[in-house]
Amino acid sequence: MTVPRTRKYIMFWIFSGLILALLRLGVNGSQSLYDVQWLPCPFVDETVNINEDGHTETKYINREAVLQFGNVGDKPLHPTITFLVTASKVDMRRYLEGSEDTLNCEIRRYSTGGIVMRWPTAGAQDHDVWFTCTIRHTQGLFVITTFLRHTTAAPAQGEVDFLQWKIVNDRDLLTTSAAMVVLTRTPSVEVGFLKEPNMHCQFAVDHKLPNATVEWRLQKHGERSKLFSYSSRTGKSEGSGVTVKTIAAGNASYKLPPTKKHSEGTYICSVMVPPLYGSHDIPLTLSEQPRVSINVGSTLSMTLGKDQKLICDAEGYYPLDVNIEWYREVSGGSPTPSFLKNILYSSHRLHQDGTYSLSAFFYLQPSLEDSGYKYTCRVSHKSLLIPIRKSFYLIVTEPDSTIWYIAVIGFIIAMLVILCYMLPQYLAGRKAAKKRF
Template sequence: MIVPTTRSNIMFWTSGGVFLALLCGVNGSQSLYDLQWLPCKFVDEKVHINEEGHIETSYITRKAVLQFGNVGDKPLHPTITFLVTASKVDMRRYLEGTEDKLQCEIRRYSNGGIVTRWPTAGAQDHDVWFTSTIRHSEGLFVITTFLKHTTAAPAEGQLDFLQWKTIHDRDLLTTSAVMFVLTRTPSVEVGFLKEPNLHCQFGVDHKLPHVTVEWRLQKHGERSKLFSYSSRTGKSEGAGVAVKTIAAGNASFKVPPTSKHSEGTYICSVVVAPLSGSHDIPLTLSEQPRVSINVDSTLSIILGKYQKLICDAERYYPLDVNIEWYREPPGGSPTPSTLKNVLFSSHQNHKDGTYSHSAFFYLQPSMKDSGYEYTCKVSHKSLRTPIRKSFSLIVTDPDSTLWNITAIGFIISMLVILCYMLPQYLGGRKAAIKFSPAAVLAKVRCCL
C-alpha cells in the first residue's frame, strides 16, 4: 500500500523499501502537478541497411505533445500524442518553474536486444519504449522518464533490437511512466577547495527493484569509475555516495575538495533492467582574480619624473584574463582612451592551479595630464562585471615645488629661532626688573 504524507512543498511516497521524494514547488517555485499537456519535439528514427550491409539511422524531428490523463482519453491536439496514464511515477511532481521555461524532447529507446519483461502487471516482452526528457531552460533541473507502450502484438519483419513501431502524424500512443532519473544540478561551477553535491535522484513504479548505480568521471576522452553499487549483491565500490540513501532513490555524489583535477563531466547512471538512464553533469572550476594597483587613489608626480604603474590580477582560474589600462580627463568621458604602451608579464602558475598576471606601463606626464584619472580594468570568466581600480594624477612644476620647499624651510627656521629666543628674552626682562635701583631702594626700606 502506498501512503502519502502531508502534501506541502515536499511530498514523500513510500513503497516497501523504495522511498520516492516527490518535489512539488521546492523553494517556493510554481508547482506543475496539475499540468495537462506539454508541447514536445519527437526525435524519430528511420533505420535502414545501406548497400554495404551496415545499419544506418537518420533522425527526423516531429511535433508531438505529452498529455497526462487516463486510458481512453481523446487527444487534445491534432498531432502525435503520447498519453501518459496515471502511475506511481509522475514526472509532473518533479517539475519546477513555469511552463514557458520547460523544454521537452521524446525519443525512442532501445533495450539493446535484452528481453526482460518489466515486472508490473500488463507488461509484455514486446513492449515499446520511449524516453521523455524535460529540462528547464535556466538550468534548474533535467528529468528523463521512461515511457512503456504496449502494442497488440510484436512487430514483424524488423531487426530484433530495433523493433520500431511506425508512428503517423496524428497517432495516439497510450503509455505508462515506469522510471525516472532526475538531476537538479545539470551543470556546476564552483571554486577551489569546495565540496559540491551533484544531485541524482531516481524512482521506479514497483517496490524492491534490482538497481545498479554508477558514477563515472569523463575527461580528456577517458572515463574513470568513482562509485558503483548493486542492490542485488549489496556491494559497493568507491566513495562519494551514501549507500543507505540509494534505497530512497537518492544517488547524489559528493565531490571531494575541488582542485584543478576535479574538472570534467560526472555521469550518474541508474540501471533497472532492461532500462538504463543517466545524466551528464559538467563541473567547472572558477576563481575570481584579486586585483590591485601599486599606488594609492591619488598619485603626485613632479614634472620630468616618471612612475611605473602596475596592475596585478592574482589567483584566478581558468587561465584567460584580460587586463586593460585606460585614462579619462577631469569630469569623465563617454569614450575613455585605452593606453597603448602597456606591457604584460608572463602568466604565473601557482601550485594550487590558479594563475597570476600583470599589466604595467611607465608614466612620465606633462602638466596637461594633471587631473586625469587612470583605470585598470580586469575581465575574467568568473566575473559578472569587470573589476576596476583607479587613481587620480597630480603633476607639479619642479620650480614651484622648489620655491614651496624653500618657503616652508624658511618658515620652519623662523619658528625654531623664535621658540629658542623667546624664553631667553623673557628671562632677561625678569632679571632686569630684579636688579633695578627702585627695586634695591624698596628692599632697603623694607629692612629698616
C-alpha cells in the same frame, strides 16, 4: 462572542485556499506542475536501415507531438501525435518546477539493445515498445528523463527493435505508462577551489525492490574512470562519495572531495534497471575570481620631469584566460576612454593551489596637460559578471622654484665658507715660502 456558522465556513474555505496555493508553490516559490494536463513535446522520430556496406544509418525526423496526462481511454486534446501518460507509481510531474514556458520537452524512441524481457509490472509484455521523455528547465534547474512503456497489439519480428520501429502516424494516440525516471537538479556545476559540491542524482521506479545498478564515472580527456558503483542484487559497492543507505530511497547523489584542478570534467550518473539504462552528464568547472590591485593610491602626485612605474596585479584567478587593460579619461569630460598601448605584461604565474596571477604595467612620464586625468586598470575574467576596475587621479606639478633658490644660495654659502677657510692657509703658506728664500 460566538462567530456565526456561515462566517466559520467562509474563513475555513479562505484558509484552505491559502494552504492549497502554498502547496502548489515549490520551496523556491516556483509554480507546481503536478496537475498539468499536457505539455508540448516534439517527437524526434527516426528511421534506421542497413546500407550496402553493412553499416547502420539513422535518419532523424522532428515531428509535432504532445505529452498528455490522464487515464486509459481518454481522447486526445490536440490533433497531433499524443503520448498519453497514464497513472503509475512514477509521476514525472511531481519533480517539475517553474512554469510551463520554462520547460523544454523532447520524446525519443528507446532501444533495449536486444534485451528481451518483461517489465515486472501488471500488464507488461515482452514486446513492449519504449520511449524516453526528457524535460529540461531553460534556466538549468533540473533535467529529468522518463521511460515510457507502450504495449503494442503484436510483437515485432526480429532480434533488434530499432530495425522494426513501430510506425507512428501524425494523429496517433499512444497510451503509455511511466516506468522509471532519472533526475538531476545540478545539470551543471561551477564552484571554486577546495569546495565539496553535491552532484544531485535521483531515480524512481514503478515497482518495489528493482534490480538496480548505480554508477558514477568521471570523463575527461576522452577517458572514463569509475568513481562509485552499487548493485542492489548483490548489495556490494565500490568507491566512495555516495551514501549507500540512501540509494534504496532513490537518492544516488555524489559528494565530491575538496575540489582541485584535476576535479574538472564531466560526472556521469547512470541507473540501470534492465532493460532500461538512464544517465545524466553533469559537467563540473572550477572558477575563481581575480583579486585586483594597483601599486598607487587613489591620487598620484608627480613632479614634471619625473617618471613612475604603474602596475596592475590580477591574482588568484582560474581558469587561465584573463584580460587586463589600462585606459585614461578626463574626469567629468568625454565618456570615451583612451586605451593605453604601451602596456607590458608579465608571464602567467602558477600558484600551488592551481590559480594564476598576471601583471600589466607601464612607465608614466606625464606632462602638465596630463594633470587631472583618471587612469583605470580594467580586469575581465570568465568568473566576473562585470569587469573589476581600479583607478587613480593624476596630479602633475612643476618643480618648486623656492627649493631651487635655496639650493643655489646654500651652494654659494658653502663655497664662501670653504674659501674663507682655505684662503688664510694659502696666504700663510706663501709667507713661509718667502722666508725660506
